[in-house]
Amino acid sequence: MSESQSTSSSGEIATPHVENVDKCEEFAEPEAKKRKTSNKSEEKKYKLEDRLGGILCCAVCLDLPRAAVYQCTNGHLMCAGCFTHVLADARLRDESATCPSCRVDIGRSSATRNLAVENAVSELPAECQFCAGAFPRNSLGRHEETECEERISGCKYSRIGCPWRGPMHERSEHESECVHPKRSGADVMDALQVIDQQMAEERKLYDSIFDLLGCEKITFNDVQLKPYRTDEYVHRLFYESSRFSAFNYQWVVKARINNSQKDPTQSSERDMSYQLIMKSKSSTPLNLSYIVLRGPVGDINVKPRIHEFEFTEQSNESPYVKLPLPDTPECNRLLAATTINFRLIMFSK
Known part of the structure; x- marks a missing residue:
């Protein structure tokens, strides 16, 4: 009696375990898919541009330089803004400016521009702030200013008070439906007064200069x-x-x-x-x-x-x-x- 009960009880305990194993095998991913997913993450982690970005970044702000790149005598890199800031801080403290990485003295005469790094950084891809596309840094500015269809634009009737701002590709549709061209002159007077005030301030400055010339x-x-x-x-x-x-x-x-x-x-x-x-x-x-x-x-x-x-x-x-x-x-x-x-x-x- 005890043997049969023990047998039945052991069988009852083992059954859910077998079912769980079957379910895990049923929903398990194929090995090929696992390898493909892991390869993608490793590929993203070890992209050449990402590795170069970590090597060529500024030693102060840890960001890729946007313009000139300066280096100390030991080769540590600084973007133009951080390099100028380090020199300015040294002037304010009445100290000699030093490299933030190796503490060697730096200055306008001792630090040199690294043209090779500047050219390399300009070819690295950067993300457009509007469309999130990747473009070489030397052409990103032109893309964001004149080419990107997602860049933020204003209505051509903004001078008479239209507040619309949106993606460039939606501008023509908005302007075809904009109600501001059909408004009366009295309705757009507020916007014109703001423009007149700005122009009056600029004119006042130049009129004052011309008066002084007399x-x-x-x-x-x-x-x-x-x-x-x-x-x-x-x-x-x-x-x-x-x-x-x-x-x-x-x-x-x-x-x-x-x-x-x-x-x-x-x-x-x-x-x-x-x-x-x-x-x-x-x-x-x-x-x-x-x-x-x-x-x-x-x-x-x-x-x-x-x-x-x-x-x-x-x-x-x-x-x-x-x-x-x-x-x-x-x-x-x-x-x-x-x-x-x-x-x-x-x-x-």
């Missing part, structure tokens, strides 16, 4: 700013020019970073401001207008801004005003340079 006295000087350090406990960086003559007076231009922030290296945003200082004594007030432009010597990228100040014997320093640089990378580029050159035009009414 002043009695006009002079310009090509100014060169050199870096110096303050005598404070924390030696802050500032720039100062040599003395130059204008309107029978002696002048100096001074500049500072982030309004003399204690440690500008801790800030991701950087700007430069400057002031005009009269070094000669003046018995009568002198009302001046002045503007900074790119001169024939330097390649500073500034937007024209007109400033005015009345210089007297008691008030011989103008307030600091921002140097109209477009962005932080341009400020870093100026900091990385040995000197800063620009043209200062002064008008006396």
Whole structure:
């Protein structure tokens, strides 16, 4: 009796195990499919462009360079933006710039461009931000700007208030159904007023410059700013020019970073401001207008801004005003340079 019960019980226990094995075999993938799937993942993992991307990337941002590529004497690579940022940080700290990988000294004269890496990176594929297609980096910009059908475009009636934005291939369909061309003049007045306001601001700047050209006295000087350090406990960086003559007076231009922030290296945003200082004594007030432009010597990228100040014997320093640089990378580029050159035009009414 016990043997039969044990036999039956063992049989009952073994039956589900056999059924599970049969089910696993029924839903198991073929060996060929397994090999094919694993080969795809390994192929993706070991693509040549992926391996080269890891080798040719910048040692600072770990991204593939978009333009110039610099290398230290030991061959470590840096993109142009990171290279300039490293030099700017060293200038702010009053230290020698070093390679972030091997700590060897780097500079404009010691670091060299690696043209072979630049050409190699330009041929590597990159993904289009609109259609996700892969294109060589040297043609990706043209594709995204003029060729990609998925690139974001606006309606041609946006000037009269149409807010539509969408893929380029949907633009013609939208414009054929757009209701803005059929709106009355009163309906589109708001959009036209915004355009008129923008044009008026630009016109005001140029009209002001043309008015200044009619002043009695006009002079310009090509100014060169050199870096110096303050005598404070924390030696802050500032720039100062040599003395130059204008309107029978002696002048100096001074500049500072982030309004003399204690440690500008801790800030991701950087700007430069400057002031005009009269070094000669003046018995009568002198009302001046002045503007900074790119001169024939330097390649500073500034937007024209007109400033005015009345210089007297008691008030011989103008307030600091921002140097109209477009962005932080341009400020870093100026900091990385040995000197800063620009043209200062002064008008006396």
